[in-house]
Amino acid sequence: xxxxxxxxxxxxxxxxxxxxxxxxxxxxxxxxxxxxxxxxxxxxxxxxxxxxxxxxxxxxxxxxxxxxxxxxxxxxxxxxxxxxxxxxxxxxxxxxxxxxxxxxxxxxxxxxxxxxxxxxxxxxxxxxxxxxxxxxxxxxxxxxxxxxxxxxxxxxxxxxxxxxxxxxxxxxxxxxxxxxxxxxxxxxxxxxxxxxxxxxxxxxxxxxxxxxxxxxxxxxxxxxxxxxxxxxxxxxxxxxxxxxxxxxxxxxxxxxxxxxxxxxxxxxxxxxxxx
Numbered sequence: 001x002x003x004x005x006x007x008x009x010x011x012x013x014x015x016x017x018x019x020x021x022x023x024x025x026x027x028x029x030x031x032x033x034x035x036x037x038x039x040x041x042x043x044x045x046x047x048x049x050x051x052x053x054x055x056x057x058x059x060x061x062x063x064x065x066x067x068x069x070x071x072x073x074x075x076x077x078x079x080x081x082x083x084x085x086x087x088x089x090x091x092x093x094x095x096x097x098x099x100x101x102x103x104x105x106x107x108x109x110x111x112x113x114x115x116x117x118x119x120x121x122x123x124x125x126x127x128x129x130x131x132x133x134x135x136x137x138x139x140x141x142x143x144x145x146x147x148x149x150x151x152x153x154x155x156x157x158x159x160x161x162x163x164x165x166x167x168x169x170x171x172x173x174x175x176x177x178x179x180x181x182x183x184x185x186x187x188x189x190x191x192x193x194x195x196x197x198x199x200x201x202x203x204x205x206x207x208x209x210x211x212x213x214x215x216x217x218x219x220x221x222x223x224x225x226x227x228x229x230x231x232x233x234x235x236x237x238x239x240x241x242x243x244x245x246x247x248x249x250x251x252x253x254x255x256x257x258x259x260x261x262x263x264x265x266x267x268x269x270x271x272x273x274x275x
Contacts, residue, residue, distance in 0.1 A: 020189045023256070032056070032244035039240050055245040063246060065178070067221070068228035071138075072207050072250075075224055078142035079206030083153045084199050086146075091157035092183060096166070106158075113151040117211040125215055137217040144212040149202045156201070160194025161187060200261065202256055 031039055033051040059065055094106050104135070124144050125134075133140040164187050172182040210226040216221055229246045232239045 006097075025251075028244050028251075029248050032241055032248045034241055035242060036239070039149075047095050052241065055241050056249065057185065059242050059246045062098055063228060063231060063242070065225065065228065065246065065249060068223065069221055069250070072224035073224065075142055075145065075213065077140065078147060078205045079145045079209075080199050080203045082142060082146040083149050083202050084195070085108075087150050087153040088188070088195065090150075091154045092161050092187065094154065095158045095161035096169075109151045109154055112132055113155070117148055118268065120144075121211055121215045124212070128216065134216065137219060141209075141213050141216045142206075144216060145206050145209050148163035148212070149205050152205075153202050156198035157191070157195055160191040160198070163194070164190045176264035197261075200257070204257075208251075243250070 030046065030048060032055055033048040034045065035050075035051070035052055038045055038049065090109075094109070121144075124147075128134050128140050128144075133143070136221060150224075156180065168186050168190070169182045172186050173179070206226075208226055209224070213224050214227050225246075229243055229250070232243045232246065
C-alpha cells in the first residue's frame with residue numbers, strides 16, 4: 001500500500017474515532033432540545049422535531065444556574081491559583097536537578113496521579129474535620145482538589161521547563177542574578193506557553209470536579225454546577241431534557257475554550273517531548 005493510501009486510511013480511522021468520541025457531546029445538545037417523550041422514542045430521533053428552547057429558560061430560572069456557575073468559577077480559580085503557585089517550583093526542581101531523591105520524588109508524584117478521588121476523599125474528610133477545615137468548606141474543597149491536580153500540573157510543567165536551555169540560566173547567574181531571579185526572569189517567561197496550558201487544564205478539572213465538592217461542601221448555596229445538576233434527579237422521575245440543558249450550559253464555555261486555544265494546548269502538551 002502506498003504512503004498516500006496509508007495516510008488516507010489513517011485519516012478515515014481518525015475521523016471515525018473522533019465521531020465516536022464526540023457523539024455523546026452531540027447527543028447531549030440534541031437531547032436538551034427534545035420533549036420528555038421524544039427522548040425515549042423508538043427508533044431514536046437524531047434531530048429534535050421542534051426544538052424546545054424553553055428547556056434552557058427553565059434551568060436558568062428554576063435551577064439558579066448563575067449561582068452554581070459562579071461557585072464553580074470560584075473553586076476552579078482557587079484551584080488553579082493554588083496549584084500554579086506551589087506546583088511551578090516543584091516542577092522546576094524536578095526538571096533541573098538530578099539525583100536519586102529527585103527520581104524518588106518524581107516516582108511518588110506519578111503514583112499520586114493514579115489515586116482515584118473516591119479512595120482519597122474519606123481520609124481527607126477525616127483529616128479536615130480534625131483540624132476544623134470543614135468550617136471553611138469552599139477552601140477545604142479547593143485544597144483537596146489542588147492536591148488531586150498537583151501531580152498532573154507538575155508533570156506538564158516539568159516538560160515545559162526542560163525545554164529551556166540551562167545555558168540561559170547560567171548566563172543570568174554569571175550576570176549577578178540569584179537562582180530565584182533566574183527562575184522568575186528567564187525560565188518562567190520562556191516556559192509560559194506550557195505553564196499556561198497546564199493551568200488551563202487544571203482550571204477545567206477544577207471547574208468540573210464533583211467528588212470532593214460533594215463530600216466537603218454541605219451548604220447548598222456553595223455547591224458548584226457539577227452538583228447542581230443532581231437536583232433534577234428525583235426518586236421516580238428524571239427530567240432528562242432539563243439535565244442535558246443544564247449540562248450543555250455548563251460545558252459549552254469549556255468546549256469553546258478548547259476550540260479557541262487548541263493550537264496552544266497541543267503545543268504546550270508536546271513541549272519537551274524530544275528532551
